[in-house]
Amino acid sequence: MTSYSVGQVADLAGVTVRTLHHYGRIGLLEPEDRSGAGYRQYSDADLDRLQHILFYRELGFSLEEISNILTDPGATTGAHLRKQHELLNKRIDRLREMIAAVEKEMEAHTMGIQLTPKEKFEIFGQNYSEDYETEAEQRWGDTEAWKQSQSRTATFSKEDWVRIKAEGDDLNRRLGAALGSGTSPDSVTAMDLAEEHHASIEVFYECPYAAHRGIGDMYVADPRFTKTYDDVAPGLAQWLRDAIHANADRHEG
Numbered sequence: 420m421t422s423y424s425v426g427q428v429a430d431l432a433g434v435t436v437r438t439l440h441h442y443g444r445i446g447l448l449e450p451e452d453r454s455g456a457g458y459r460q461y462s463d464a465d466l467d468r469l470q471h472i473l474f475y476r477e478l479g480f481s482l483e484e485i486s487n488i489l490t491d492p493g494a495t496t497g498a499h500l501r502k503q504h505e506l507l508n509k510r511i512d513r514l515r516e517m518i519a520a521v522e523k524e525m526e527a528h529t530m531g532i533q534l535t536p537k538e539k540f541e542i543f544g545q546n547y548s549e550d551y552e553t554e555a556e557q558r559w560g561d562t563e564a565w566k567q568s569q570s571r572t573a574t575f576s577k578e579d580w581v582r583i584k585a586e587g588d589d590l591n592r593r594l595g596a597a598l599g600s601g602t603s604p605d606s607v608t609a610m611d612l613a614e615e616h617h618a619s620i621e622v623f624y625e626c627p628y629a630a631h632r633g634i635g636d637m638y639v640a641d642p643r644f645t646k647t648y649d650d651v652a653p654g655l656a657q658w659l660r661d662a663i664h665a666n667a668d669r670h671e672g
Contacts, residue, residue, distance in 0.1 A: 422452055422460040432469055439469075447486050448472060471499050478506055518646070567624035583622065590615055594659055595652035604661035613659070613666035628667035635663030 429436045442448035443459065448469055452460035461469075468489065475485045488502075575583075594612055602608050620626045620634065638644045638656045648656040 421463055423462075423466070424454075425459050425461070428461045428466065428469065431466070432473060434473070442469075442472065442482075445482065445486075447482060447489075471503075474503055478510070564624040564626070564630070571623055583619075587619060590619065591648070591651050594648075595655055598652050598655050598658045604658050605665040609658075609662040610666040610669055613662040616659070616663065617666065628670050631663055632667050635660035 423431070425436050425439050429439055439448065439459075443450075448465060450459050450461045450465045452462060454460050471489060472485055475488060476482075480488070491498075590612070594616075597609060597612060617626060617628070617631050620631065626634075638648060639660045645656040648659060
């Protein structure tokens with residue numbers, strides 16, 4: 420049977436010898452084997468247990484909680500792997516929700532939201548971050564559109580923002596439905612939806628059709644915006660971009 424010294428285990432697992440000694444003192448990971456000189460000797464089974472410990476620590480479990488999990492009579496290696504797989508998927512789902520929530524509101528953030536932090540959280544959810552407002556100001560703070568949006572949104576109430584968000588969600592739903600039904604982006608239906616999108620931007624600042632084209636291009640060029648729309652319906656970012664261009668052609672022609 421292969422055995423490992425405490426130093427070898429520390430190197431393998433990327434932890435300190437002190438951490439391993441602590442786990443031993445509290446009975447979380449105390450190998451039964453000893454060398455002739457009385458030093459701890461870790462087995463392959465001990466390494467498996469350490470792997471589980473470190474995984475649960477990474478997920479935020481306390482050492483006491485981990486001890487209870489590992490002492491469960493049904494806590495076989497297979498059971499742990501299934502539990503870890505489930506926990507990882509839950510974490511991934513949660514992270515995806517957080518990303519979607521932030522990206523979904525990025526476009527609104529670029530327009531200078533004039534709400535208190537508490538109101539922002541109430542409207543945009545707990546994953547709201549003011550970092551995107553900072554990014555928007557850095558990118559567009561010297562433009563006339565930014566100045567207009569700051570001036571207009573300064574008069575918006577919380578109820579205005581709730582309504583604007585609801586209208587935006589409804590428009591995105593209808594955009595996704597149009598794509599899903601096979602509607603061509605250069606059709607009248609698609610162009611009319613693109614015109615609604617154009618009008619939703621002009622709530623914040625004057626948006627010539629040439630500028631609206633640029634916004635459509637950004638939806639495809641910036642992965643964050645692409646994901647926001649593609650999460651509504653796969654391929655929606657490109658479809659909306661094409662519909663925006665078709666609508667601009669219609670009006671400019």
